Amino acid sequence: MPETPVAAPASRTVVHHVRVEFGDCDPARIVWFPNYFRWIDAASQHFFTTCGVPPWHELEKTTGILGTPLVDTQARFVKTASYGDLLQIEARVSAWRRSSFTQSYRVLRAQPDGTGAPDLIMECEEVRIFAAHRDGDDRAIRAVPIPESIRALCT
């Protein structure tokens, strides 16, 4: 990513809530890790819809944008979670570039008694792009410049 990031000092944070289900856990009785990425992807989309960005299928009609596929992700798993746990996923955009952006997440679990600081379960930092289909190939994608209107809604 050679593009120069623009700092997002007062970046807006949107919280997405997840309840861990029995089927999200593996034979070691803890969350099977690919499920964290499922939830983070949902948190990413909720971030945009909460900020007022139209859902992708509406955006596609006016801009060709299909979604925000992942270019790069880094995640650190701090504590385990198991079924019955209620998780909060904080999502924000920590940097905007011309055609890519960095989205950052913290997955937290409130203490069962509701007091004290929540546990940090995992954190994740992603680079994503806004993507459209390539001409003539509806199963390949290309990055498009990030619309100024979307950026304005999200900051």
Add this chain to the structure above:
Amino acid sequence: MPETPVAAPASRTVVHHVRVEFGDCDPARIVWFPNYFRWIDAASQHFFTTCGVPPWHELEKTTGILGTPLVDTQARFVKTASYGDLLQIEARVSAWRRSSFTQSYRVLRAQPDGTGAPDLIMECEEVRIFAAHRDGDDRAIRAVPIPESIRALCT
């Protein structure tokens, strides 16, 4: 990870094969990225069983080891894949430490005509531990020193 890694110069590589299914793809018609982590987790386990490490439920009886949960992961998505694609996932252990190890993966797609270099779809580097349950809590885990016998089988 303050532990000093031990280089694994001639590290053994095991290939895991995956066929991308319709349901693995999202409305943009490309693989929905959490599925890559599902396949990489399978490739991780196939690495160990191919090397001769017993399945976790057998290992648990003798060593208490439940699996190899993730501590940290970094992934880079290079090209998209879609349904019908046949992927090869190369897995190896690139570093061993006292109680953690680094596992590295490359996800490749052969050219449809079978000639030429395969496409690199994504690559991933993980830190994992060997884990057992904590005393008295069957939903929490702790790292255990990596058994020398396992390390010998895998290099």
Add this chain to the structure above:
Amino acid sequence: MPETPVAAPASRTVVHHVRVEFGDCDPARIVWFPNYFRWIDAASQHFFTTCGVPPWHELEKTTGILGTPLVDTQARFVKTASYGDLLQIEARVSAWRRSSFTQSYRVLRAQPDGTGAPDLIMECEEVRIFAAHRDGDDRAIRAVPIPESIRALCT
């Protein structure tokens, strides 16, 4: 299932809420059907915990019960759903037998404007058992008689 069912005329209904995510949908842009079974399994568990049944890992310590695996399922898909839709899953136990029970579900979607009858998306009827591990085999299960205390909580 040769056991004689006991009618549950005033059966308790518990509603579980689901938001359909982008990644729950396939290239036809509708929910990929295995996800309905994921949500129905969560609705099944919420039914029991809402009724006051302890989570399975607590129940296991006192009764050996591990969960309520499926014996039989029938589902009818009436309308499609897509991402952004908010679904309500009504769950109830429609029949209790000695060691199995029937759980029934309706998946509904409220009208976007909040008025009128909700759309029926799918409905499902399952036979489940309460299960414990077989002696000496922690990967095989057997049915156990349904504890009277659980039945009392759920009706």
Add this chain to the structure above:
Amino acid sequence: MPETPVAAPASRTVVHHVRVEFGDCDPARIVWFPNYFRWIDAASQHFFTTCGVPPWHELEKTTGILGTPLVDTQARFVKTASYGDLLQIEARVSAWRRSSFTQSYRVLRAQPDGTGAPDLIMECEEVRIFAAHRDGDDRAIRAVPIPESIRALCT
């Protein structure tokens, strides 16, 4: 389904192979049942591609057909499976109607020593349609008459 089914006496059977992974299993250490539907959906598609039906994205260009969504499913779970198990899924079309068809599956597990009859793990019978998007709504679908060419390939 008021349509009169046409018997398919010598119906073609295609076998799809699946290896059960650690992450496919739940805290009871058995396959979490929604995964069976994931595999059955893959077996359904492999049936068609093995019979020579083009993949859906090619078929869409010529016929508008997007896939074969489910109308109705019935499944019976006979034995449990766990990670490391190798499953064979037999798929066939057991009845064709004008705009819907019945697809039947048996999920089998070979004996570990390779001798004797395989274990029946589950069986499933589905009604599916061939579907295209509704005019002007790319997130809703409608049934289309089953092309004679597809039916000829599959019997």
